[in-house]
Each structure stands twice: as C-alpha cells, then as structure tokens.
Amino acid sequence: MLFFVPGNAFVWLLPAGSLGAAATLLVILIAAGRGGFSPHRMLLAGMALSTAFTMLLMMLQASGDPRMAQILTWMSGSTYSATPEMALRSGVVMLALLALAPLCRRWLTILPLGGEAARAVGMALTPSRIGLLLLAASLTATATLTIGPLSFVGLMAPHIARMLGFRRTMPHMVISGLTGGMLLVFADWCGRMMMFPYQIPAGLLSTFIGAPYFIYLLRKQSR
Structure with a gap:
C-alpha cells in the first residue's frame, strides 16, 4: 500500500x-x-x-x-x-x-x-x-x-509447549500462545535495551536468541 x-x-x-x-x-x-x-x-x-x-x-x-x-x-x-x-x-x-x-x-x-x-x-x-x-x-x-x-516465534512456540509436556489440543494451544507472547515481549525488551536509544527489531532478535535454544531442545529430545 x-x-x-x-x-x-x-x-x-x-x-x-x-x-x-x-x-x-x-x-x-x-x-x-x-x-x-x-x-x-x-x-x-x-x-x-x-x-x-x-x-x-x-x-x-x-x-x-x-x-x-x-x-x-x-x-x-x-x-x-x-x-x-x-x-x-x-x-x-x-x-x-x-x-x-x-x-x-x-x-x-x-x-x-x-x-x-x-x-x-x-x-x-x-x-x-x-x-x-x-x-x-x-x-x-x-x-x-x-x-x-514473526515466523520464527510462530515456529518455535508450539514446539516449546509440546516439549514442556502440553500435548492435549486446548492446553497446547493456550501454552503456545502464551509462550509466543513471552518470547516476543522478551525479544522486544532486549531489542530496546541492548543498543539504546536505537532499537533492534523484535523479529530479528527473537530469531537470534531463540534459534540456539531451539536447536538445543531438538538435540535433547532426540537423545
């Protein structure tokens, strides 16, 4: 537009x-x-x-x-x-x-x-x-x-909720939404504080923070 x-x-x-x-x-x-x-x-x-x-x-x-x-x-x-x-x-x-x-x-x-x-x-x-x-x-x-x-947040939150043990449909949906929201808030807060007064976009920072942790969870689950 x-x-x-x-x-x-x-x-x-x-x-x-x-x-x-x-x-x-x-x-x-x-x-x-x-x-x-x-x-x-x-x-x-x-x-x-x-x-x-x-x-x-x-x-x-x-x-x-x-x-x-x-x-x-x-x-x-x-x-x-x-x-x-x-x-x-x-x-x-x-x-x-x-x-x-x-x-x-x-x-x-x-x-x-x-x-x-x-x-x-x-x-x-x-x-x-x-x-x-x-x-x-x-x-x-x-x-x-x-x-x-914020595709990485949407990808990571359901997997984290499942790894935490929430596998039934409705609890999994609720925890996935809460997890995604907390990831976004944390990434946005870090993006505002790390290079103040400049702002790092939350989408980029969530990928940077979440990717290593997501890989760790996948490796832990495969063992």
Missing part, C-alpha cells in the same frame, strides 16, 4: 492485508486442492508463493525507492511503528477469531492422526482442513499487520 496510497498508508493495512491474505489463501487452495489438501502439496504451494514474493521484494529493493525503508522495517518484525489504535483493532479481531478455536478442537485432535483415521471416524477431510486453514490464515494476518512477520 505504500506504493499506491499517498500519505499515511498504514490506515489501509487491515483491509489491504485481509484482501492479500484472501488472495494468497485462494492460490494455495487452488494449488493444493487437487491432492485433497495434503500437507505436502500445501507446503509446496506455500514455498512457491514465498519464492515469488521474495523475488518481488528484491525487485522493489533494486529500484532504490526510499519507501522501501518502511517496508524493510515492517518485515523485520519491529514494534516501532505499532500504535495503540492498531493494537486495539488487532486485539478485537483476534479475540473474535480465538473464540472460534474451541469449536475446532475435534479437528485439531483427529487430523494429526492421518487422513485414514479421520475418515474412519466420519470426518470430512476437505472442509475441516479448509476451515482450519482459514482460521489460521486470519489469525496470522491480523498479527502480522500490526508488527510484521
């Missing part, structure tokens, strides 16, 4: 992000739909889209446009541009979406057992996978619009 809207483009983030998330989800559904929305096809579709968007970003960087500085700040996962109004709007949307999560408990419990087990208990695979994908995409898009992509 920085390239199409004059002035403060961040007021358009929520509608533009919603449309972008819907378009991305539509492409993934079309690409993975032929295989019954199998995890492998969805992973390949996501990797293809990520590569395409990365190339687009590199082209914009090569253009030398000064507005790219704002995009790079957002993509690094920085809380610098987040305002109370943005946080309030995102919080309201996320609370409404999180209220739907308990309704998906049965899907989240049975789907990890595999497609055959899900069919055996009478679960419709395609609608359940689409529903979960829509909910996850909406939650991810809402959080990303406020701070930026």
Whole structure:
C-alpha cells in the first residue's frame, strides 16, 4: 500500500492485508486442492508463493525507492511503528477469531492422526482442513499487520509447549500462545535495551536468541 496510497498508508493495512491474505489463501487452495489438501502439496504451494514474493521484494529493493525503508522495517518484525489504535483493532479481531478455536478442537485432535483415521471416524477431510486453514490464515494476518512477520516465534512456540509436556489440543494451544507472547515481549525488551536509544527489531532478535535454544531442545529430545 505504500506504493499506491499517498500519505499515511498504514490506515489501509487491515483491509489491504485481509484482501492479500484472501488472495494468497485462494492460490494455495487452488494449488493444493487437487491432492485433497495434503500437507505436502500445501507446503509446496506455500514455498512457491514465498519464492515469488521474495523475488518481488528484491525487485522493489533494486529500484532504490526510499519507501522501501518502511517496508524493510515492517518485515523485520519491529514494534516501532505499532500504535495503540492498531493494537486495539488487532486485539478485537483476534479475540473474535480465538473464540472460534474451541469449536475446532475435534479437528485439531483427529487430523494429526492421518487422513485414514479421520475418515474412519466420519470426518470430512476437505472442509475441516479448509476451515482450519482459514482460521489460521486470519489469525496470522491480523498479527502480522500490526508488527510484521514473526515466523520464527510462530515456529518455535508450539514446539516449546509440546516439549514442556502440553500435548492435549486446548492446553497446547493456550501454552503456545502464551509462550509466543513471552518470547516476543522478551525479544522486544532486549531489542530496546541492548543498543539504546536505537532499537533492534523484535523479529530479528527473537530469531537470534531463540534459534540456539531451539536447536538445543531438538538435540535433547532426540537423545
């Protein structure tokens, strides 16, 4: 939106992000739909889209446009541009979406057992996978619009919650959310204090701090 809207483009983030998330989800559904929305096809579709968007970003960087500085700040996962109004709007949307999560408990419990087990208990695979994908995409898009992509926090928090012993569906979801929030707050605090008055983006610092610990946990689990 920085390239199409004059002035403060961040007021358009929520509608533009919603449309972008819907378009991305539509492409993934079309690409993975032929295989019954199998995890492998969805992973390949996501990797293809990520590569395409990365190339687009590199082209914009090569253009030398000064507005790219704002995009790079957002993509690094920085809380610098987040305002109370943005946080309030995102919080309201996320609370409404999180209220739907308990309704998906049965899907989240049975789907990890595999497609055959899900069919055996009478679960419709395609609608359940689409529903979960829509909910996850909406939650991810809402959080990303406020701070930026924090993919490593989203990857690490569920694994840490599982390694702590929370394996049942709802406790695992709750602890994963709390763990991710604590990781973000800790990374943001460290980023503000380490090089004060300059700020290190929380997304970059969370990756720097969390990656060694995540590798240690994986090695400990494999023993």
